[in-house]
Amino acid sequence: MPLARTIDVTRRYGDRTALDGVSLDIPAGGVVGLLGPNGAGKSTLINLLVGLRKPTSGAVELFGGDPRDPASRRRIGVTPQETGLPATLRVSECVAFVAAHFADPVPAGALLEDFGLAEVARRQTGGLSGGQKRRLAVALAFVGRPELVFLDEPTTGLDVQARRDLWTYIKDYGRTGTVVLTSHYLEEIEALADRVVVIGGGRVLADDTVESIRGMVGIHRVSLDTITLPELPGVVGVEEAAGRTSLLTPDPDQLVRDLVAMNVPFRGLQVQPTTLEEAFLTLTTAKTGS
Template structure:
């Protein structure tokens, strides 16, 4: 993480934002701040308020209460928009234009755009420039949309589910580009359903549910909300027997392999070794971001129901 960036004014900020759709409360006093040189992953289940938060920051809607700012300015201001790049889940891009035409048209909006060669390398557009946008696959279109979003050398970049439809190689190319932009000082607000993507890229994670902030911090801090460990091994011990041990929350057998979720690994591992002398391939992992995300959003839903 760029520690120095935390001492500067945020490039994007929501303060005490509330927003309704009719009688439905989409955001309930949400605070959010994104400084330069940081990747912030905004996570939450469907309907949590992520898209509404982005819509307010982009000036596409106005909050019922609270404030939204880009670079200390109203999001609708032309100055703020010129310093911002956007890649949303849906994009109205003319199908009949060739990729090169789209890139040239987008570059023309900016006084000092990125070079075409730079955009081709960043977004992985080799072999696509002469093809019409409408003839591209969904993943290829996402790569073109990313190139268009970074044409103007944005200081702040919004990426809403950017790697949906991409294959593994294309996803790795985009991840590399996002890391490169961050080292150049660009702030990135990322929403994604791929939690391994947030784990790989984010300096900070914000989890929202029912329009409220549930947790925020580094990936390690979010993981720390869940103390459980995952234990994998090859063992002949019956899963039902292991499940009855103190501290064991879940056991699943896949052929010869056991997968165990436990509050503490040490006690369970000692007992596994004591009761199965032939045990092998022992592996212990701490809770991942996905485990923490599920636990946090489940807890928030339980509190809401109560």
């Protein structure tokens, strides 16, 4: 049985449909990445799975039962997209307050050390930087040693090093627990996720590994150094960066043959599969008509 699931779930807000017939299983173990543009339904899906919202139709299960059951909620950790922390509480007091709800919480000192917050343990949360507040919000999701963690845009506002440190923590946690995260940082999903669910227009557009999603799109990047570039058949996109030209094409072999046949001077030829970003944009554009 999956840890969490939605079965043909629809959620409407007035005349707007946020989710439209979504069925999704979250099995135990690993990191599941939810990708989608703003308004795709990612946050709504998480809110349903953790019991903060009810579906308009369909069913939602958490550990085989109602997501609003307190016993089930004690087995999860959540960092919502926006988190309000009591400004007058010290960092250590916030951790102690959350820890009091669990039988075997992570020791506060170890948790704050893991998230780079040990030096500000006695500081009031109102005096923290935006990045420190975000790290604390994410740390609180792990206090109770949850079986399943939901992180909605966890690294928003973090600097590069803090983001990389959090990546390491999430990846390690996914080896023994289960993490579901949303992100606008496509490289983040690519670095962390064992499974990627692409959501667009309130529907699941793709659900597979990073490699498989790239394969669904079937576009490759052919990069080269060239001075002249004629119009070439089969090219769906052209990019210029750092003095190099990149051609996006579903048939890189034919493109290279065309370059040779048309006597196009080039050097430094490289052929690579699409990045997750290119796959994501192609999927959301093609299947939502945007």
